[in-house]
Amino acid sequence: MTDTNGVEGLDRDRLVWMWTQMVRVREFEERVKRTFEEHPGVIRGHTHLADGAEASIVGSLATLRPGDQLMTTYRCHGYPLVLGTSPKAMMAEIYGKAAGLCGGYGGSMHLTDVSRGFLGTSGIVGQGIPQATGAAYAAQIRRQGQVVLCFFGDGATKQGAFHESLNIASLWKLPIVYVLENNNYNVVTRVEQEDANAAAGEPLAVKARAHSMPGVTVDGGDPLAVYGEVGAAVARARDGGGPTLVESKVYRLSAHGNSIAPPGVPLHFPEHEAITTFGATEEYEAAKRGDPVPRFRAKLVTDTTLSPAEADRITEAARTEMQEAVEFGLESELPKPEDAVKYVYA
Amino acid sequence: MARELPYIAAINEAIRLEMQRDESVLYFGQNIATTKNDPFLQEFGSDRVRVTPISETAEIGMGIGAALAGYRPVVELYMAEFMLVGMDQVVNEAPRFRYMTGGQVRVPLVMKAGYGFTAGWAGQHTGSIYGMFMGVPGLKVALPATPADAKGLMATAIRDDNPVCYFQHYLLLLDHGEVPEGEYLVPFGQAAVRRAGTDVTIVGTGWTVGRALAAAERLAGEGVSAEVIDPRTLEPLDTATILESVAKTGHLVLVDQATLHASASAVIAAEVADAGFSYLKAPIRQVTALDATIPYSRPMEEYVLPNEDKIVAAVHQVLGSAPVAAT
Ligand SMILES: Cc1ncc(C[n+]2csc(CCOP(=O)(O)OP(=O)(O)O)c2C)c(N)n1
Ligand SMILES: [Mg+2]
Secondary structure, three states, X not given: OOOOOOOOOOOHHHHHHHHHHHHHHHHHHHHHHHHHHHOOOOOOOOOOXXXXXXXXXXXXXXXXXXXXXXXXXXXXXXXXXXXXOOHHHHHHHHOOOOOOOOOOOOOHHHOOEHHHOEEEEEOOOOOHHHHHHHHHHHHHHXXXXXXXXXXXXXXXXXXXXXXXXXHHHHHHOOOEEEEEEEOOXXXXXXHHHHOHHHHOOOOHXXXXXHOOOOEEEEXXXXXXXXXXXXXXXXXXXXXXXXXXXXXXXXXXXXXXXXXXXXXXXXXXXOOOHHHHOOOOHHHHHHHHHOOHHHHHHHHHHHOOOOOHHHHHHHHHHHHHHHHHHHHHHHHOOOOOHHHHHOOOOO | OEEEEEHHHHHHXXXXXXXXXXXXXEEXXXXXXXXXOOHHHHHHOOOOEEEEOOOHHHHHHXXXXXXXXXXXXXXXXXXXXXXXXXXXXXXXXXXXXXXHOOOOOOOOOEEEXXXXXXXXXXXXXXXXXXXXXXXXXXXXXXXXXXXXXXXXXXXXXXHOOOOEEEEEEHHHOOOEEEEEOOOOOXXXXXXXXXXXXXXXXXXXXXXXXXXXXXXXXXXXXXXXXXXXXXXXXXXXXXXXXXXXXXXXXXXXXXXXXXXXXXXXXHHHHHXXXXXXXXXXXXXXXXXXXXXXXXXXXXXXXHHHOOOHHHHHHHHXXXXXXXXXXXX
16 A cells, blocks of 8 residues: 555545545535525524534544444534435435435434444534443444544533543443544634633643543644544554544634524524634634645645646536535425324334 | 513513622523623623533532522523433422422522424424423423513512523514513513403413414404413413413313423313313313424424414314304
């Protein structure tokens, strides 16, 4: 295997695959966002986008093997796309259609694809963490070398569920990697306003110390750095070495979610809270300049892994793919009303 | 003097007035007061107004502790479901203290949260879960349905010496209505008769009050006179006003956004069956949400919820009548 980037196990095809997945996630999220303007009323409730976190998502998921599993939060669109879930089924779910990934029952916050190891999401902050930890317990006693990835935000680390879970995982040496996507914000609260470590100028990864497990901080805008850290943690977990907390520093490029309003008021995506609440336009602009998608493209083009023409072709293909997802979502049928009472019990 | 205000502004006005009136009132919770421009922070300062991390157990528990220590906290919890991660504090701590200490302490705490956001928020953010907080001795539950009540019930909640769950309805946040200026208190345990009638009593809470009123309007067109009652608080519950109405109409339809067994409706039905059976000329009908988690997709969401048609049909049923032609 040619190792062009000093990251073990990543050949050219894999690197191009990684960038392709980042572009697909970005294009998907762009189309979700545009739907609010182009097709008002089609997306209901609350939608949270992964733009800005593409490198972190792809770098993390690239470490997995078939049979591994993951759980995430409501900010869940990126993961299934990378795992190979159909964007048509995902968009149809977000549009509330019967052909949606979850039949229109769950919507944007609950995109789940169990067939690909994606066991579910929680819309309640922090509450997916113990569930992922339980999946890791199952993996441990099944003894097939499976690992679980558990994704959550900076805000979630202030829940008891986070600390309770990390303690047990460390105590029992469970095969789990906790990927803390630190995007600096919990809605309109900045991390140093609500996190004692951040307020003290320390990385959030120090929380691992209280639970006697390794904690590392990584540049979540660099898929190779994420791959390296999460990969090392996954390997350790697979070998029975127990859990790791990986703090992946990302910057979400959209607002926390679309506007919140009762029916009748059209929903839209406001600007990022850095601008609307804090007037920190420069902070946001700097994040835009560091956008991980063009950043990784530039790296791959510079080291000639990828030609500009090929990069353009990949982008174009992702656009077409997501355009088709939008069309599929718009054209597919709504569920039958009476199906609402179908899956209440197993 | 009254003027038009949206429901949400009426709530904020009550908190502000109570904070001006009583220095022991605190206001804290997530995603409030994160900049110097926040009006509460500007007026009352960071001793009394604080943003908290996403830590409901600590937020509610600290509310209890500060209350025990002499303050009157209002904890902003955004959604009733978020209280569930701190449920011990809500039902098994706050309401027990006074009793278990033989009356030594009081816990004047307001837990403020929205509910019922059935607008595509799917399974975990749409619940009408007030039923979980009923029947807990020591805990009060207020469910304002109008902007005026939103103000008056909040002011009363803050002055109450007990823990109060104040549940504002998400679908009503931007509803406008007359709201009295200045000090305005709505007493707990006093139902409001929203529309007087003689043929049937319809009881609704929160958002279903509006649905019941719309149904009553339609029924009026058929010559049916419906009385619509809004209990306004579930603990304490004004059973007397409901019984008085049923004594007059002989017919009762209960409307509730919760599922039947978790509804206020089921409790009211039991109370009326207990104390007002002889008034009833027909069985009670309950129009509640169907037994399902709230689905995301609109047609399924609409299917499980109570609506005008279902209320009108229930009234026809209790009256044993097909609609009569309007006169
Ligand atoms: C227990 C709970 N409290 C509050 C909320 C409301 N809420 C939804 S997302 C969110 C912010 C979470 O921030 P973070 O964990 O950093 O994740 P991010 O959205 O930034 O990815 C909050 C407060 C919730 N869903 N659950
Ligand atoms: Mg965050």
